[in-house]
Amino acid sequence: MPKEINVIALEFGGQSVKAARVDPTGNLTGPYRFELDEKNPPTFDKFVYGFKSVVQKAKGNYDIAAVGVACPNLYVSEKIIFHLDQKPTYGHVNGKPLREHILEAAGCDELFDIYDAGAAVKGELWKGDLPKKGRHTFLTLGTGLGAAFVFNGEIIKGELGAPESGEIWDLQYNGKNLEESAGTAKVMVRIYEGMGGTDSEIKKGNIKRLADIARDSNSFEYYLAQNAFREFGKSLGGALAFACSGFKPESFVLSGSIAKAFDLFKETTMSSYLSHAPVSGDTGPVFIQSRLIDRNGLLGAAYIAFIEMVMSIC
Numbered sequence: 001m002p003k004e005i006n007v008i009a010l011e012f013g014g015q016s017v018k019a020a021r022v023d024p025t026g027n028l029t030g031p032y033r034f035e036l037d038e039k040n041p042p043t044f045d046k047f048v049y050g051f052k053s054v055v056q057k058a059k060g061n062y063d064i065a066a067v068g069v070a071c072p073n074l075y076v077s078e079k080i081i082f083h084l085d086q087k088p089t090y091g092h093v094n095g096k097p098l099r100e101h102i103l104e105a106a107g108c109d110e111l112f113d114i115y116d117a118g119a120a121v122k123g124e125l126w127k128g129d130l131p132k133k134g135r136h137t138f139l140t141l142g143t144g145l146g147a148a149f150v151f152n153g154e155i156i157k158g159e160l161g162a163p164e165s166g167e168i169w170d171l172q173y174n175g176k177n178l179e180e181s182a183g184t185a186k187v188m189v190r191i192y193e194g195m196g197g198t199d200s201e202i203k204k205g206n207i208k209r210l211a212d213i214a215r216d217s218n219s220f221e222y223y224l225a226q227n228a229f230r231e232f233g234k235s236l237g238g239a240l241a242f243a244c245s246g247f248k249p250e251s252f253v254l255s256g257s258i259a260k261a262f263d264l265f266k267e268t269t270m271s272s273y274l275s276h277a278p279v280s281g282d283t284g285p286v287f288i289q290s291r292l293i294d295r296n297g298l299l300g301a302a303y304i305a306f307i308e309m310v311m312s313i314c
Helices: 044-059 099-106 116-127 185-194 207-214 222-244 257-264 266-276 296-313
Strands: 007-012 016-022 028-035 066-071 111-115 135-141 145-151 154-156 251-255 286-289
Touching: 007 044, 007 116, 007 296, 016 044, 016 296, 028 044, 028 296, 044 099, 066 099, 066 116, 066 296, 099 111, 111 116, 111 296, 116 135, 116 145, 116 251, 116 296, 135 222, 135 257, 145 222, 185 207, 185 222, 185 257, 207 222, 207 257, 222 257, 222 266, 251 257, 257 266, 257 286, 266 286
Parallel strands: 007 066, 066 111, 135 251, 251 286
Antiparallel strands: 007 016, 016 028, 135 145, 145 154
């Protein structure tokens, strides 16, 4: 049995539950995924079986010192109880404690949790591209719209122009909350359908397929897909100007499944942001695609576990 310290990082996301084994240097084994389907949400027992299976795959034959868990808001920390009425995939899970199931799967007694955007930020600060100095906004673009406002390496709320909640998804914009207006898969699907798109998989939210079409000039819907991403960028840039320009970020670091296609909407996002929130004297904030898109939340959850274990010893 290996002697080095290992933790399990567990991330509950909108489309899947991911687990990985992580060592103190940030080496990550995995991730292993339990896929979620909002059209057919799992029962509580199936959900527990699914995430326990990926935790046990990540664990392998290693001793695990602790579990770090990245949880979607809203949740109760003490027992890891979700209250996610806005996420259909969690419909049968809401209100039921998960802590003991997680610890049982990992075979350990220590669990440390953090909300999902916070976990992703910690992962970026540890092993990614988020600068440790200055003002920066971290975004996750996927089934939901996550955000964190970071000043000198710390997440802030209600300060320096950041929203009181530290989130932007629930801000009202164009008569809807921001998550319904910009930056999410449902917005992309709405744009695609409005342009006459016909692909059934894309209509179900398969943004990767749309990106593949937008990169293939021989595809039947190539121009439509290209235009859909451009329109998505326009709406995202305007929304970010509305929600974030008071904070005056030096950079936006984009993560989440849709950020994998950032090359297809970067230009229109930047120009739209500047047209809605012009910055005197320079070109405005830098937009960066995270290179840890599939790993920052897991790395952040692991980082919290390592830090908390050290603190408990001191």
